[in-house]
Amino acid sequence: MSRYLFALGQLVARRRWWVLAVWIVLLVGAICFAAGTGGKTNDNFTVPGTESQDAVSLLQQRMPTFSGAQMQVVFATPGLAKVTDQQVRAEIEQTMAGLQGLPQVAQVVDPFQAQAVSPDQRVALGTVQFSVSAGEVDADTLDGVDRIAGPAREAGLEVQFSGAVYPGFTADIPHTPEILGIVAAFVILLITFGAVVAAGLPIVTALVGVGIGLTGILGVAAFVDVPSAATSLALMLGLSCGIDYALFILSRHRHNIVLGMPAAESIPLAVGTAGSSVVFAAVTVIIALCGLTVAGIPFLTVMGLTAAGAVLVAMLVALTLLPALLGFAGDTVAKFISPPLHPGKAEEVARIAAYEPERTCGHAWGRFVTRFRIPLLVLGIAILAVVAIPATRMDLGLPSGATQAESSTARKAYDLVSRSFGPGFNGPLLVVTDLSHATGADAAQTLMGRLRQESNVAAVQPGGSGNGMLLIQVFPKTGPNDSATTDLVNRLRDDRDRIESGTGATYLVGGTTAANIDTSNRLAAALPVFLAVVVGLALLLLTIAFRTVLVPLSSIVGFMLSVFAALGAQVAVFQWGWGASLFHVAKAQTLSFLPIITLAIIFGLSSDYQIFVVSRIKEEHTRTADAIASVQNGVAHSARVVTAAALIMFGVFVAFTAVDNPIVKPLAFTLAVGVLFDAFIVRLTLVPAVMALIGNRMWYHPRWFARYIPDLDIEGAELERRFAHDAEVEVPQGITGVS
Structure with missing residues (x-):
């Protein structure tokens, strides 16, 4: 392997202008690809082969209007006012009516129609059913939701949102983390190498790799569902691996330069020796990330493959673009800075590391x-x-409103609902019921009555009907991430025959809470x-x-x-x-x-x-x-x-x-x-x-x-022997101190 990488290093260093041009074209092409496709990340989590996903599929076939995402709208009054006061009620009803007119909204359930008013009459809970999944809800629709809630807020009401989709649910991650990471990396590299050019090159190459990787992912997002966390994971790995891979090759090259080897000889030797380790290291990361496909969960598969792609680009950049830039830099990678308090210290440390x-x-x-x-x-x-x-007490689950930042609308809505209705109202179970073979007109009421009798059930409400189907919302007494809620979901599924007996109806337990439980189990x-x-x-x-x-x-x-x-x-x-x-x-x-x-x-x-x-x-x-x-x-x-x-x-x-x-x-x-x-x-x-x-x-x-x-010679021993000097290099005089 080292021989092939050595030849690659020779080629890219010699054809450095062409290599630089190719990478610039690739970067510009990736940016144009992302801009042209208009791809955006979304969080459409699906888990094929689970009951919750079967419930979604059944809704898509029989009640497509109700197969989309849900949003909860929480109204809270200030002071001693009540949501049942005439003026306050009018504001809430006007807001819910306005939401009904938005595109992609299939149904709006008024808090007063659903009797979703807290016992102290201070909080009301409305529901908006979208006709599409969370990732397909247009940004203009969500902006409209926020706009329509404006008058109610101006009237003194607190209006918060939660659910699978709501205004701001895909808030952009700020660029501050990568800026801080880059600054920290540059400082560490400057201390390590003691040379500005040597410290800057890994940063430059890593940014090129990250730019291509991220824009490529956004372009792909126009054709497949890419979770928002995938870009953060790819960014973290692309940036860190890109800098590290360049660091290992550059450090070997700089070591050779300090020993007196010409740059033209040192570049391919560094690629042939340290580059072999980079290839093996990158391949192990890539294979491990691709191994995430064994879970059989689409969003996790996409996260693994996109992150693997970012690491692959980082490896290719380190093996080609970096040697080309080293060809341009020449001996400046060993042009040391000279701090006022310790003049010559950086060069002294490097020469000690090389010779002693x-x-x-x-x-x-x-x-x-x-x-x-x-x-x-x-x-x-x-x-x-x-x-x-x-780690032996790990409790697995997926994010809910309780895990959001305290300043977010989802967290505020979660807290309001928990205090006023109970934590289970933040994650109702959706019981998708098929009544096409029901034995009597009272089959639905019988089924709902049996569901109400189950332990840990706070309330049961109808959520819509049509085409021989009935949606039943089951509100647990415990929160979405509580183990008792998981027990309830499992019990409703395990005792299906008992609950359905004599009604002719059949049901599937789905909804966001059940889907999260299924995902965790898978x-x-x-x-x-x-x-x-x-x-x-x-x-x-x-x-x-x-x-x-x-x-x-x-x-x-x-x-x-x-x-x-x-x-x-x-x-x-x-x-x-x-x-x-x-x-x-x-x-x-x-x-x-x-x-x-x-x-x-x-x-x-x-x-x-x-x-x-x-x-x-x-x-x-x-x-x-x-x-x-x-x-x-x-x-x-x-x-x-x-x-x-x-x-x-x-x-x-x-x-x-x-x-x-x-x-x-x-x-x-x-x-x-x-x-x-x-x-x-x-x-x-x-x-x-x-x-x-x-x-x-x-x-x-x-x-x-x-x-x-096979002996792949990843340490490049054969190359080292080929370039060994006929005589041992003498240690220059005057080297003192330690590194």
């Missing part, structure tokens, strides 16, 4: 790890195991399968990469420790509320798709760091055959770069925790914690400690093993 790696902080850490390997193993595993304990069932796929891929890829079994096994154990520690931290903060005020979050269930996405991404990123660290250790072991020395030297060569890469990725993820989005915030937090644990505790501590403890046996494999496992 045994004097670096990385080598000192390697010596510390190899010397105290057993205590560090015990301590590191204990820390991760303790942090992972909350994801929980897919998690073990996905974990087996990920572990199997890890064994295969890392075995091919390092041609030994013990290295992949240590990587998998470390990956499991990292991911469960990250999930444990997420449960402690977001589910239990420990330190939740620091992140401005309310206690809520763990997102049902968060564990599987975390497994995919942390697996890929942990494989990144495993490959980058262990490939340098293997390179040293191939040269010296000394297990302890190879660990120390390998860590010395990789610690600074891996530290910078992990801090950059951590910084990007942390920046997104500032987003008030119930999906993006916990996902960004979990990934940030996972990266921190995996890079510093697992890859730079536990893995080197294990390798030092096992010694040369770490690289053992039987002879038959060597015949069947």
Whole structure:
């Protein structure tokens, strides 16, 4: 592999103007594609093969008008006024009548018609039924909803919205997180390289990759449903991976330049050596993200594939555009800045790292790890195991109004309804009933009476009828994310024969709450399968990469420790509320798709760091055959770069925790914690400690093993030997200090 990448590096450096032109054309083309198609993200969550989705399909066939999204309109009076007061009631009725005239609105249920008035007569609850799904409701329609509610607000009423769709339900995520992430990345790169050009190039290439990836996703969104969280996930991974991949190649190139190698020779050598690790690292992330398709849930499949596409673009940019830009930059990547307080410090650090790696902080850490390997193993595993304990109490669910920001209309509506009617009125179950074979005229009333008798049912109301169908709204006493509500849904389905008996009617339990429960169950069932796929891929890829079994096994154990520690931290903060005020979050269930996405991404990123660290250790072991020395030297060569890469990725993820989005915030937090644990505790501590403890046996494999496992030379040992100087390079005089 390294030979082919070396040839690629030579080609793109030599044809750098053509390479630059191609990437500019691709970027402009992607922007035009997105603008031309007008694609927009939406959150049409469907889970094929579940009862809730079957209910939607039945409605689409028999009652298409009622197959769309629902919106709740909550009216609250100030002071001592009541919604039943003549003037207040007139305002509410006028508002609901105005909503009936909007496009895509199929039916409006007046609060007074439905008798949805709170016992204290301070809050009224209206319902709007759209004829299309949430993602297909036009922005003009939602703007009209907000406009029509204006007079009621001017009259002193509080008007809030909730449900599957409402004004502002797809609020744009601000650009502040990526700006903060880019600034943090530039500062870290400037400290790492001590050169402005070297610090800026990874940022530039990553932005090109992200630009192509995001605009491509928006273009695709015109043809398939792309969830809004997919763009945030692609942005986080595209930006962080793009910077990291460029960092690894650039650091090897800059190392060669400092050693005196001409840029024309150094560029292809850096691509051939570090580029091999980049390819393996990117492929593991891509395969893991594509593995999300095993869940069989369309929105999760799209999230995985779009994020994988962003990582693929980041890899291609790092292997082609970066070497081309390095050809333009020449030796300026080693043109060091000179801080007033420490003139010459940056150059001194770089030259020590190149000529005397045994004097670096990385080598000192390697010596510390190899010397105290057993205590560090015990301590590191204990820390991760303790942090992972909350993961055993994970409660899976999907976002509801209770998980929204306190300033959002959905959260305000949720709180008003919970206080005035009960939490279950925020997530009614939709019982789709077929009366075409009913045995009598009272079949519907009999069925509704039996539903009212079920435990944990607060109210039962008809929600519409037609074409031999009846919609029944069942309001639980408990909230949408409460386990008692899940029990109610399961009981209504399990006891279907008893409830239907003698009526001739049949029903399906659907609605948003039931759909969320079905999604969580499907994801929980897919998690073990996905974990087996990920572990199997890890064994295969890392075995091919390092041609030994013990290295992949240590990587998998470390990956499991990292991911469960990250999930444990997420449960402690977001589910239990420990330190939740620091992140401005309310206690809520763990997102049902968060564990599987975390497994995919942390697996890929942990494989990144495993490959980058262990490939340098293997390179040293191939040269010296000394297990302890190879660990120390390998860590010395990789610690600074891996530290910078992990801090950059951590910084990007942390920046997104500032987003008030119930999906993006916990996902960004979990990934940030996972990266921190995996890079510093697992890859730079536990893995080197294990390798030092096992010694040369770490690289053992039987002879038959060597015949069947190809040697891809991901560390580029053959290229290094080809470019080795005939005589050893002398250490320049006057180098002092450590890095």
